[in-house]
Amino acid sequence: xxxxxxxxxxxxxxxxxxxxxxxxxxxxxxxxxxxxxxxxxxxxxxxxxxxxxxxxxxxxxxxxxxxxxxxxxxxxxxxxxxxxxxxxxxxxxxxxxxxxxxxxxxxxxxxxxxxxxxxxxxxxxxxxxxxxxxxxxxxxxxxxxxxxxxxxxxxxxxxxxxxxxxxxxxxxxxxxxxxxxxxxxxxxxxxxxxxxxxxxxxxxxxxxxxxxxxxxxxxxxxxxxxxxxxxxxxxxxxxxxxxxxxxxxxxxxxxxxxxxxxxxxxxxxxxxxxxxxxxxxxxxxxxxxxxxxxxxxxxxxxxxxxxxxxxxxxxxxxxxxxxxxxxxxxxxxxxxxxxxxxxxxxxxxx
Numbered sequence: 001x002x003x004x005x006x007x008x009x010x011x012x013x014x015x016x017x018x019x020x021x022x023x024x025x026x027x028x029x030x031x032x033x034x035x036x037x038x039x040x041x042x043x044x045x046x047x048x049x050x051x052x053x054x055x056x057x058x059x060x061x062x063x064x065x066x067x068x069x070x071x072x073x074x075x076x077x078x079x080x081x082x083x084x085x086x087x088x089x090x091x092x093x094x095x096x097x098x099x100x101x102x103x104x105x106x107x108x109x110x111x112x113x114x115x116x117x118x119x120x121x122x123x124x125x126x127x128x129x130x131x132x133x134x135x136x137x138x139x140x141x142x143x144x145x146x147x148x149x150x151x152x153x154x155x156x157x158x159x160x161x162x163x164x165x166x167x168x169x170x171x172x173x174x175x176x177x178x179x180x181x182x183x184x185x186x187x188x189x190x191x192x193x194x195x196x197x198x199x200x201x202x203x204x205x206x207x208x209x210x211x212x213x214x215x216x217x218x219x220x221x222x223x224x225x226x227x228x229x230x231x232x233x234x235x236x237x238x239x240x241x242x243x244x245x246x247x248x249x250x251x252x253x254x255x256x257x258x259x260x261x262x263x264x265x266x267x268x269x270x271x272x273x274x275x276x277x278x279x280x281x282x283x284x285x286x287x288x289x290x291x292x293x294x295x296x297x298x299x300x301x302x303x304x305x306x307x308x309x310x311x312x313x314x315x316x317x318x319x320x321x322x323x324x325x326x327x328x329x330x331x332x333x334x335x336x337x338x339x340x341x342x343x344x345x346x347x348x349x350x
Contacts, residue, residue: 001081002088004070005034008051011063016054024101028092031085036078091128100132108136109143112156112187124169134171137162141179141188148186155187162190168199177207180214196227220272220281221294228272231281235266235289267291 009030013022035045044052051067058064073081092098111118122133148156164170173179180190192215194200201208220231239261246256266289272281283289297303307314 001070001073001077002084004066005031005081005085008063008066008070009047011061011066012050012054015061015063020103023103024092025098028089028098031082031089034082036075036082038075038079041075091131097129097132108140109147111140112144112147112152112158112160115158122169124166127169127171130169130171134173137164137170137173138175141173141183144188145179145183145186148188154185158187160188162188163193164190165193167192167194168203172203177204177210177214180211196223196225197230198226216285218283220283222275222277222280224273228269231272232265232267232269234283235281237265239264 006027009027012030013026017026030047030050033045034047035043037043048071051064054061055064055068070081071078092101106118108118110116120133120136122130144156144160148154183190192200192211197208197212200211204211218234220227223231242260244258246258248254248256267275267281275281278294280292280294281289282292303309305313
């Protein structure tokens, strides 16, 4: 029933609201304007009146059909639904989050059109707003998949790579186990970075195995416990030659030599757990795993542009926000001046 209400309100916003009101804030305002009374089943809230008017104009409207199903709930049940909606959307009462959701300046659907970079920075200790990142990621995947199919015959002109650092802290991306299997053909890829595979299983449960199976490469930078055991199992075994000598002393001395071939882990769990910090193990689909040196980032030609090299290179968000060109929000008033230059004035300007 809660989903029915969301579908009805979002449908109304999408089909009936002006462009500047097509945002999450309008959804919140509609929910806040909704009301159900246990002792008065005939009471109509402002939202009820909106949908009644829409039903008169278009009885088969998608939003009307969804709202009609929601209204089948009795007053007490409807009130419970509204309380659940209010509790679920409570974080959006924070002013900063409402401002963030009030208008769009990211143009997510253009990321596959030209070379560009989008940085999403979140707290690694406070998970309160992780769901916002998960929502954005989910929307971005869906937008780019639709655009690849509808406009570019199935492939984006510019490859889009998702570097999902601290993936466990992002929150659960809906249907990610299916997305990770389909984005590759649309010129997209994802690098999932985790401290431990158990983090993935804690969030995605049974779908974690599907996500791991769709990874063409696995880079192990070091670790212990189950991670080390899994890597050891994946590396497989090698064949070694075993020679044993024996000597028996008694009334007569005898010597013996036995030879056999034995199987041994390529690297044992203990060996992986104490692996040199400058080493890594890379597993590529169709290629045997191999041990490699980690790249020394200080030798990269662009390392000099990082803040690790020079603190002056650090990106100052506050400074950027104070100096960037002003962006007019949808609800802000502004003046437009039309200037008509004569041919002589235009020539003088040139």
